Amino acid sequence: MKRMQQPYLDFLIITVLAITTLLFAFIKQETALVSVIWKLAGAAILLFAPGYAAVTAVYPRSKTANQTRPTDSDTSGQGLSGTERLILSFVVNILFVVSITTVLIFGPWGVNAGTVMVGLAMGGLVLVAVATVRRLTIASEDCPDLRRTTTRTLETLQSEFRLETTAGTVLNVAVVIALIGALTGVGFAVQQQPTGEQYSEYALLAENEAGELTATEYPTELTEGEEVTLYVQVSNHEKESVQYTGVVLLERTTPSDGSQTVTESTELDQFSFRLAKGESKLEQNTISPTFTGDNLRLTYLFYKGESPSDPTRETADESLHLSINVSSTSG
Missing domain, CATH: 2.60.40.10 (Immunoglobulins)
Structure with a gap:
């Protein structure tokens, strides 16, 4: 009964986003509301959600202050802090987008915003299922708490990005620009459907x-x-x-x-x-x-x-x- 109380809010949010993306991908009549919902759900799927599910499937534990090194029989992996999970999710999601796009290029479906978003949403649902199974294997107190993790991640980012030195300032700005550039480039590439299509x-x-x-x-x-x-x-x-x-x-x-x-x-x-x-x-x-x-x-x-x-x-x-x-x- 204790396992049923484990936090699954993050997986629920990803599932809702993925299903929403799939449903609205096949709606023929476009309206302003449909367009807004499609873009909001699609942005989360495109930039973050499947990568988060993949990272959580590999690293289901949340890093705590008194965490010990896992034993040889521990198959759930080393825990991650909120900041580590956030950064890895973005990076893995970019790789996931590239992988889906490559499959579509060599498949019969063609590469456009619709097919890429459908592929990402379906892949995200599969990864959520795997991550859910992985989370069932660990204790409830080791699971990431969405609210607490978000708060600590923001505090960590604020601490890490304090402008203490000129060199630190330049490095922080460069990291932010690189991340925004990478995400923007992926989004632009997906949204630009080839004219041949x-x-x-x-x-x-x-x-x-x-x-x-x-x-x-x-x-x-x-x-x-x-x-x-x-x-x-x-x-x-x-x-x-x-x-x-x-x-x-x-x-x-x-x-x-x-x-x-x-x-x-x-x-x-x-x-x-x-x-x-x-x-x-x-x-x-x-x-x-x-x-x-x-x-x-x-x-x-x-x-x-x-x-x-x-x-x-x-x-x-x-x-x-x-x-x-x-x-x-x-x-």
């Missing part, structure tokens, strides 16, 4: 005779005024929500210097929707050709944001097209 994906699909959506069996022989249904699939792989606008054009083209020149164009439809980061949408689109001809071009233009007053392939962020033949209803 930011893109939007577009696809034009049609329904075949079996009722399945396909990217190969498109209707190509149409009649003027006939309604035909196609499907547009858009996937947002950007790091933020995006407003997409689609414009559907029917174009007549003629060959000119190895390319196609548009000689006639009419807008058949326009649609718009917003996607959160990581979200996809399948948009049904029904159009009717308004003029006839062979080798006409049915063009879908995609814009991030609003479309211009005169949409063209040159101004679009992406374009897809089909070659179709449109015959007259009179035969």
